[in-house]
Amino acid sequence: MEAIFDTCYLLFDLVAGFIFLAKANSNILFTLYGILTLTLCGGDAFQLVPRIIRTFKGTNDKIKRQLGIGLQVSSITMTVFYIILLYIWKLTFPTLKAPFIVEAMIYISAII
Numbered sequence: 286m287e288a289i290f291d292t293c294y295l296l297f298d299l300v301a302g303f304i305f306l307a308k309a310n311s312n313i314l315f316t317l318y319g320i321l322t323l324t325l326c327g328g329d330a331f332q333l334v335p336r337i338i339r340t341f342k343g344t345n346d347k348i349k350r351q352l353g354i355g356l357q358v359s360s361i362t363m364t365v366f367y368i369i370l371l372y373i374w375k376l377t378f379p380t381l382k383a384p385f386i387v388e389a390m391i392y393i394s395a396i397i
Contacts, residue, residue, distance in 0.1 A: 299323070303323075306320075328358055334351075
């Protein structure tokens with residue numbers, strides 16, 4: 286079931302990202318949503334594809350290494366995801382200001 290869920294999730298995310306970009310029509314918010322969705326899909330694919338392969342072929346050192354690298358890539362893309370999400374939030378709610386500490390945590394984690 287995990288392999289089916291992971292595959293469906295990645296396909297849904299990929300299609301949604303392309304739909305956002307296709308329907309953006311120069312709307313920066315839709316463009317950012319498309320980039321956000323594809324960033325999430327790309328990062329998650331690095332860890333989910335090895336999990337799917339492991340389900341069908343079993344585990345070995347190569348799969349373990351790929352999964353480890355995939356988790357690292359996924360954590361990096363999640364940081365990018367939150368930076369993009371912060372900009373989406375600013376565009377969606379221009380009158381609301383994010384607390385300084387929230388923005389600081391996002392940028393500090395990105396630097397680290």
